[in-house]
Amino acid sequence: MSGLGAVVVGTSFGCLTHVRALRAAGFTIRALVGRDPERTNVRAKCFDIATGTTSLADALALPGVDAVTIATPPHTHAPVALQAIRAGKHVLCEKPFARDAAEARVLLDAAEDAGVVHLVGTEFRWGTGPATMARVVRSGDIGEPRLATFLLHIPLLADPASEVPEWWSDASQGGGWLGAHAAHVVDQVRCTLGEFAGVSASLPSLSQRAWTAEDSYVVHFRTHAGCAGIMQSSAADRGPFLIASRIAGTQGTVWTEGDRVQIADASGPRDVPVPDDLLAGPPDPPASDLLITAYDLLHATGIDIGPYTRLAETFRDLILGRAVAEDPAPPTFADGVATMEVLDAIRSAAAERSWVSIGG
Amino acid sequence: MAKSARTIGAVVVGTGFGCITHVRALRAAGFDVVAVVGRDPARTAERAARFGVAQACTSLTAALELPGVDAVTIATPPHTHAELALAAIARGRHVLCEKPFARDTAEAVDVLAAAESAGIVHLLGTEFRWDPGQATLARAVASGVVGEPRTATVILHVPALADLAAEVPPWWADASSGGGWLGAHGSQVIDQVRVTLGEFAGVSASLVHLRRSAMTAEDSFVVHFRLRSGVVGVLQSSAADWGPYLIETRVAGTEGTAWIDGISAAVWVSDSTGTRRLPIRDGLANLQRLEPLPAGVLHTAYDRMVAHGLDLPPYTRLAEVFRDRILGRAVLEDPRPATFVDGVEGMAVLDAVRRSAAEGRWVEVDRVSLAETRGR
Numbered sequence: 177m178s179g180l181g182a183v184v185v186g187t188s189f190g191c192l193t194h195v196r197a198l199r200a201a202g203f204t205i206r207a208l209v210g211r212d213p214e215r216t217n218v219r220a221k222c223f224d225i226a227t228g229t230t231s232l233a234d235a236l237a238l239p240g241v242d243a244v245t246i247a248t249p250p251h252t253h254a255p256v257a258l259q260a261i262r263a264g265k266h267v268l269c270e271k272p273f274a275r276d277a278a279e280a281r282v283l284l285d286a287a288e289d290a291g292v293v294h295l296v297g298t299e300f301r302w303g304t305g306p307a308t309m310a311r312v313v314r315s316g317d318i319g320e321p322r323l324a325t326f327l328l329h330i331p332l333l334a335d336p337a338s339e340v341p342e343w344w345s346d347a348s349q350g351g352g353w354l355g356a357h358a359a360h361v362v363d364q365v366r367c368t369l370g371e372f373a374g375v376s377a378s379l380p381s382l383s384q385r386a387w388t389a390e391d392s393y394v395v396h397f398r399t400h401a402g403c404a405g406i407m408q409s410s411a412a413d414r415g416p417f418l419i420a421s422r423i424a425g426t427q428g429t430v431w432t433e434g435d436r437v438q439i440a441d442a443s444g445p446r447d448v449p450v451p452d453d454l455l456a457g458p459p460d461p462p463a464s465d466l467l468i469t470a471y472d473l474l475h476a477t478g479i480d481i482g483p484y485t486r487l488a489e490t491f492r493d494l495i496l497g498r499a500v501a502e503d504p505a506p507p508t509f510a511d512g513v514a515t516m517e518v519l520d521a522i523r524s525a526a527a528e529r530s531w532v533s534i535g536g
Numbered sequence: 537m538a539k540s541a542r543t544i545g546a547v548v549v550g551t552g553f554g555c556i557t558h559v560r561a562l563r564a565a566g567f568d569v570v571a572v573v574g575r576d577p578a579r580t581a582e583r584a585a586r587f588g589v590a591q592a593c594t595s596l597t598a599a600l601e602l603p604g605v606d607a608v609t610i611a612t613p614p615h616t617h618a619e620l621a622l623a624a625i626a627r628g629r630h631v632l633c634e635k636p637f638a639r640d641t642a643e644a645v646d647v648l649a650a651a652e653s654a655g656i657v658h659l660l661g662t663e664f665r666w667d668p669g670q671a672t673l674a675r676a677v678a679s680g681v682v683g684e685p686r687t688a689t690v691i692l693h694v695p696a697l698a699d700l701a702a703e704v705p706p707w708w709a710d711a712s713s714g715g716g717w718l719g720a721h722g723s724q725v726i727d728q729v730r731v732t733l734g735e736f737a738g739v740s741a742s743l744v745h746l747r748r749s750a751m752t753a754e755d756s757f758v759v760h761f762r763l764r765s766g767v768v769g770v771l772q773s774s775a776a777d778w779g780p781y782l783i784e785t786r787v788a789g790t791e792g793t794a795w796i797d798g799i800s801a802a803v804w805v806s807d808s809t810g811t812r813r814l815p816i817r818d819g820l821a822n823l824q825r826l827e828p829l830p831a832g833v834l835h836t837a838y839d840r841m842v843a844h845g846l847d848l849p850p851y852t853r854l855a856e857v858f859r860d861r862i863l864g865r866a867v868l869e870d871p872r873p874a875t876f877v878d879g880v881e882g883m884a885v886l887d888a889v890r891r892s893a894a895e896g897r898w899v900e901v902d903r904v905s906l907a908e909t910r911g912r
Contacts, residue, residue, distance in 0.1 A: 323744050323756050323774055325691070325782070329793075335808065376740030376760050376898050378768035380686045384790045392687055392788075394768050396740045396760035398896070404742030404758050406770045408689060414806040415786055415793030418689070422779060424756070426748045429779030440778040442699060529762065531740055531897040 178202035178492050181240035185209040185232060185256055186247030187219040188341070189270065192462045192475045193484050194245045195223050197299075200481075201488035203243070207235040222466070232256060236263045242495060243268065247297070249343035250350025251275050254283055261286045266293040266495050268487070271363075272355035272519060273512030280516040284509040293494040295487065296512040298363040301504040302486035303479075304456045305432035309421065310368040311503070312430045312448055317439060319427030321369055324405030326361050329418035333411040336385050338470030345387040352389030353411045354379060354522060356474075361407050362518045363507065365397070368423065372518045373400045374533040377525040383412040395522055400535070453501065456482040544862055545604035549573040549596055549620055550611030551583040552705065553634065556829065556843045557851050558609045559587050561663075564848075565855035567607070571599040586830045596620055600627050606862060610634055611661070613707035614714030618643045625650045630657040630862050632854070635727070636719035636886060637879030641904060644883040648876040657861040658876040659854065662727040665871040666850035668801035668820040673785065674732040675870065676794050676814050681805045683791025685733055688769030690725050693782035697747060697755055697775045702837030709751040716753025717775045718743060718889060725771050726885045727874060732787065734765045736885045738900045741892040746776040759889055775841070799846065880904050 182203045184190045187210040195205055207227035210216030220228030229235050236244070236259070244260035245268040246253055253269050260267050267287060273296050274280040287294035300306050313321050333340065344351040365372070375397045379390040392410035403423075422431035428441030430448070435456060437448040461478035487507075493500045500506060521532040546567045548554045551574040559569050571591035574580030584592035593599040596608070600623070608624035609632040610617055618638050624631050631651065637660055638644040651658040664670050677685055697704065708715035730736070739761045743754035756774035786795035792807030794814075803814045834840050857873045860866070867873060884902050892899040 319748070322746050323758070323772075323777070325693075325772065327689070327691075327784075329689075329786075329788070331806075374896065378760070378762060380768050382686050382788050382790060384683075394687065394760055394770060396742070396758055396770070398742060404744050406758055406760065406772055408687075408770055410687065410788060413687075413786075413788045413793050414808070415788065415795055415804075416806070416811075418784060418786065420782060422693075422782065424693070424746055424774060424777045424779065426746060427778075429777050431779055438779075440695075440780065442778070445780070525898075529738065529898060531892075 178496065180204070180242045180492060180495060181206045182243040182245060183207045183209060183235045183238070183241050184245050184247070186270075187216055188247065188472065189475060190245065190247035191219050191223050192466060192472070193480055194247055195225070196462070196481055197484035197488040198245065200485040201492045203488065203492065204240070206238050206241050209235050232259055236260065236265065242266060243491065246270055250355055254279050257283050258286055261290045261292055264290060264292065266491070268295045268297060268491050269509070269512070270297040271359040271512070271515065272350060273509070273516055275350065277513055277516040277520050280509070280513040284513050287509050293491065294509040295491050295494070296507045296509060297487065298360060298507045298511065298515075299480055299483040299487045300360050300364065301367060301507055302454070302483035304435040304450055304454050305421070305437055306364050306368070307454045307504050308437040308448055308450055309423070309430055309432050310364070311451065312437065312439060313368050313423055313425070317428065318423065318425030318430050318441070321401070321403045321423050321425045323424040324365065324369060324403055325420050325422045326365070326405065326407045327418050327420040328357065328409040329413035329415060330411055331414050332470060332473060333383055333391055334414045336383060340469060340471040344471055345389055347388040353391050353409065354393045354519060357409050357411070358393055358395070358407060358522065359515055359519065361409070362515050363511065365399070365407070366511070366514060367504070369399045369403045370401045371399065371514065372521070372534045373398045374531055375518065375521050375525050376531050377522040379523070379526040381412070382410055393522070543568045544606045544859060545570045546607040546609060547571045547573060547596070547599040547602070547605050548609050548611065551580055552611065552839065553842050554609070554611035555583050555587050556833065556839070557847055558611050559589065560829075561848060561851035561855040562609065564852040565859050567855065567859065568604070570602050570605055573599050583833070586833055596623050600624070600629065606630060607632065607858065614719055615639050618647050621647050622650055625654045625656060628654060628656060630858070632659045632661060632858050633876070633879065634661040635723040635879070635882065636714060637876070637883055639714060641880060641883045641887050641902065644876070644880040645904065648880050651876050657858065659858050659861070660874040660876060660879045660882075661854065662724060662874045662878065663847050663850040663854045664724055664728060665731055665874060666820070666853035668816050669796040669799065669803055670728055671820050671871045672801070672803040672814055672816055673787065673794055673796055675817075676803060676805060677732050677787050681792060681807070682787055682789030682794050685765070685767050685787050685789040687788045688729060688733060688767055689784050689786045690729065690769070690771045691782055691784040692721065692773045693777040693779065694775055695778055696837060696841045698778045699837070700747060700749055704751075704836065704838040708838060709749075709753055711752040717755050717773065718757045718886065721773050721775070722757055722759070722771065722889065723882055723886060725773070726882050727878065729761070729763070729771070730878070730881065731871070733767050734763050735881065736888070736901045737762045737764045738898055739885065739888050739892050740898045741889040743890070743893040744774070746774055757889070
């Protein structure tokens with residue numbers, strides 16, 4: 177055990193993933209914080225957490241609390257994070273990080289001023305496929321990267337009967353597929369190809385329901401380094417899975433199929449050996465009786481628990497003042513700010529039907 | 537009906553795709569190919585002999601003097617189309633012209649106006665309107681199988697030109713001659729989207745060079761588009777991607793998703809009732825008897841790219857429509873034949889894509905006033 181204690185805020189992804197990953201990294205979960213007293217108590221018992229409470233203040237006042245992890249609806253992240261930072265706790269916060277880039281900068285400044293460790297929940301930086309592909313691209317093995325393709329079409333929410341949490345269907349609470357999924361892809365593009373220069377975008381919905389949040393997105397982007405590409409995804413496409421992560425460069429092309437990474441160039445196609453430090457254990461799904469809505473099923477594969485445990489280990493080591501690896505670089509609130517700038521630009525581009533530049 | 541009792545004579549301008557596809561498709565549709573026109577006398581004579589065409593000419597004017605020439609088909613570099621088409625139209629010949637149709641929308645409008653006022657038959661070489669897969673998908677979407685269409689994904693990555701040793705004709709490498717992958721392939725997928733989902737409203741685009749070569753024309757493109765109907769989507773393609781084929785043609789709507797399996801004729805739809813394959817109807821099945829290519833006519837990687845043979849069956853359908861229109865016969869309205877009107881609409885989209893890529897911004901597609909065109 178690390179001797180570190182954590183409070184987890186959020187009874188859904190917080191329990192399904194945070195609690196399990198934190199424990200695997202040696203944290204003790206001191207309390208679970210939720211909005212609904214009954215559900216919070218049931219989930220705390222179910223996950224064998226001593227305290228279930230609806231008061232973050234009460235949880236922060238418990239002995240042995242070093243850190244807080246936040247897995248609540250996106251627009252509630254900021255007040256929860258600020259309260260934890262003010263109490264001097266280290267904070268790991270889910271993505272999408274904040275309401276917008278301005279709010280994200282407030283959180284970054286507060287965390288820096290308080291001197292706490294701050295991380296964002298983009299765990300797929302430790303995903304075997306994405307992390308290996310990022311190294312291949314940065315090593316120059318495909319020459320200069322020029323054309324990137326990120327596609328993920330799945331039928332998860334196509335059926336109008338498939339349930340999501342109330343906040344997730346509501347754009348004004350930070351719901352929707354852009355924040356849920358594109359936040360990961362934007363982070364992957366930034367890690368692999370560098371910062372975004374600009375975007376055009378559309379935020380369509382395939383499923384016909386009373387949602388204000390989109391279930392699909394289309395983004396055309398260019399990076400400052402001169403790579404162009406698309407990010408296109410739908411959570412409500414009734415067709416077969418369409419999944420591609422692929423970067424073409426001047427000397428070759430690299431792509432992933434799950435954890436498998438391949439490269440093709442003038443000498444032919446070949447597998448890229450997975451570096452030892454990026455090997456992942458098998459997926460570890462949560463118990464099926466914990467999965468209630470279609471939305472919960474997003475986490476049913478268990479593919480995020482391995483990378484999330486690496487994130488939790490990094491959180492632990494940073495808190496303990498230990499050295500951590502530089503690659504994958506730990507995603508901090510500064511990354512939360514950078515990704516929110518891209519998500520803000522995507523929303524503006526979609527609303528204004530224009531190209532929106534990012535950064536300088 | 538005396539006219540239908542005789543064979544229609546055609547002149548083919550262009551010794552590359554002109555010979556590989558036009559000559560064979562025209563003959564399969566019953567045309568007599570009277571002459572091939574090329575710029576280089578030796579190559580033109582050699583190609584004419586190889587394809588069994590009686591006359592080899594180095595000028596269209598000379599070819600138009602030959603007896604029995606009713607029609608001209610044009611498969612030359614894009615920026616030379618207009619002058620040739622106008623010459624043929626001025627002599628009252630029916631014209632089938634390759635895509636990309638012209639230098640830009642303004643030139644396309646001029647050619648359309650001339651063709652309309654001359655009253656000739658004019659068609660555009662977007663043969664994939666008769667591709668069984670594409671035509672079946674378009675019909676399925678029109679019939680409502682996906683509900684209201686909302687997103688489209690049209691992606692094709694192939695390695696044809698990835699290797700620097702893969703040769704292309706000089707004009708094709710040259711953006712100022714109308715070369716490049718956007719004109720070659722983008723014009724086809726733009727036509728496909730127009731046929732399947734309607735007219736373009738605006739685009740955001742990047743033109744990409746994967747090959748490190750002296751080519752000024754792009755080998756890859758990325759287009760994010762919005763249609764007037766509100767459908768949004770991406771057109772992305774590369775001719776120089778070393779990776780495995782990446783091919784996707786899919787339309788997702790409120791009730792379901794329809795897609796083509798690769799570049800085949802297999803079209804599928806998934807909705808709340810399950811997944812099923814759609815039948816190929818009404819004569820869209822591939823033609824069986826095709827004239828084989830003579831030996832030794834493919835020299836460059838570009839030749840092999842355009843001679844994959846996928847286009848010959850749909851090109852033969854296009855040639856049959858050209859024949860029937862010249863003979864005044866009724867033709868099917870679906871697939872609707874592409875005329876110079878479609879050439880103008882397609883050029884308006886290509887112009888917007890190029891402007892977007894050059895200026896790094898979203899560009900609305902100009903609405904071309906065809907009524908005004910007809911008034912010229």
